[in-house]
Amino acid sequence: MKKSILSLTLLLICLHGFATETKLMVRAKAKDAKFVGSSIGGAHVIVRNSLNGEIMAEGNTTGATGNTDLIMKSVHERYTELSDDKTAGFLAILDINEPVFVQVEILSPIHKKNARVQASTELWLIPGKHILGDGIVLEIPGFVVDILKPNTHQYINLGSIPDSGLPIEAHIVMMCGCPIEVDGIWDSKLIEVKAMVKKDGESVGEVELDNPAQNSFQGHFGIKEAGYYQITVYAYNPKTGNTGVDIVNYVVRD
Structure with missing residues (x-):
């Protein structure tokens, strides 16, 4: 019995040891406007395993709405980053040991029920392959x-x-x-x-x-x-x- 417990413990340790920290930045951006952040209470973000519905990360976007001149007044070329380290977002930090297909769901703005929009998308997360910068940006109309x-x-x-x-x-x-x-x-x-x-x-x-x-x-x-x-x-x-x-x-x- 003790040997079985020890074997199971070692197996769990090994499995955890193979898990790799993977970061995913998620942002909500108002249509024809800026990012949804702390000033309006943020957008609520849920990252789920698309296969079984397991919630892998959850939280609110926090930070500023972003650079007005850059977002609203500048011509954007390919690969232009619209955010910086102060721009509102939610950083999901996941430990995965194999590629996972996830659903990213946003409820925004979280505290305005009569205006709240649900937006979502899906993507593959690959262990150790971070998605940062602007990250995943979902548009919030209205x-x-x-x-x-x-x-x-x-x-x-x-x-x-x-x-x-x-x-x-x-x-x-x-x-x-x-x-x-x-x-x-x-x-x-x-x-x-x-x-x-x-x-x-x-x-x-x-x-x-x-x-x-x-x-x-x-x-x-x-x-x-x-x-x-x-x-x-x-x-x-x-x-x-x-x-x-x-x-x-x-x-x-x-």
């Missing part, structure tokens, strides 16, 4: 849209609504948290932002939201009757195909 006014399930007295209409305000950023503003790098003039309004389940109109300040989109919608209301704010850039949506429900009472 906008993060947060309706600030009115609030979810807010009760509003009909008589308190001004003649100009109920204020509607949304905060909108790129998926990396990068700012949107008039004539900025991410120009709000290229983005269609509207609020679609329903009363008791029926559409009652929509209003275009202006961008008076960075990331802030505002407008007013006239309300004459009490009821159960829903506002859907969407952002759409026809040039890039980026879209984003947030929805709130509230009550107007007499």
Whole structure:
């Protein structure tokens, strides 16, 4: 019995000894923008064995969003590195003793459920053959849209609504948290932002939201009757195909 245990122990030691440390850098990059990092809470990365689903590494991307001039303003030639040692990423360190086919899955941005995108790819990892630099970069399309006014399930007295209409305000950023503003790098003039309004389940109109300040989109919608209301704010850039949506429900009472 002791001999069997010793043999098994030696076998495990040998198997572990043959395992080779293999590094894989994973990054999430917002479409038409920069990398998803600490400023917005990061992207969640899961590296799985594609054969059996075993999670081999897991964690969040951390670091900065990257060099704006390099990423957004420069012409990129083949092999151009868009990241540096401060750019957000997740470094998976795996011990493998043979090539493994893995799935890399990203949930981004991890803390924004209404905007969170799942993206994935697959690749072979070979023992000791690191994939570093930019590494594996998965694109995250969309906008993060947060309706600030009115609030979810807010009760509003009909008589308190001004003649100009109920204020509607949304905060909108790129998926990396990068700012949107008039004539900025991410120009709000290229983005269609509207609020679609329903009363008791029926559409009652929509209003275009202006961008008076960075990331802030505002407008007013006239309300004459009490009821159960829903506002859907969407952002759409026809040039890039980026879209984003947030929805709130509230009550107007007499």
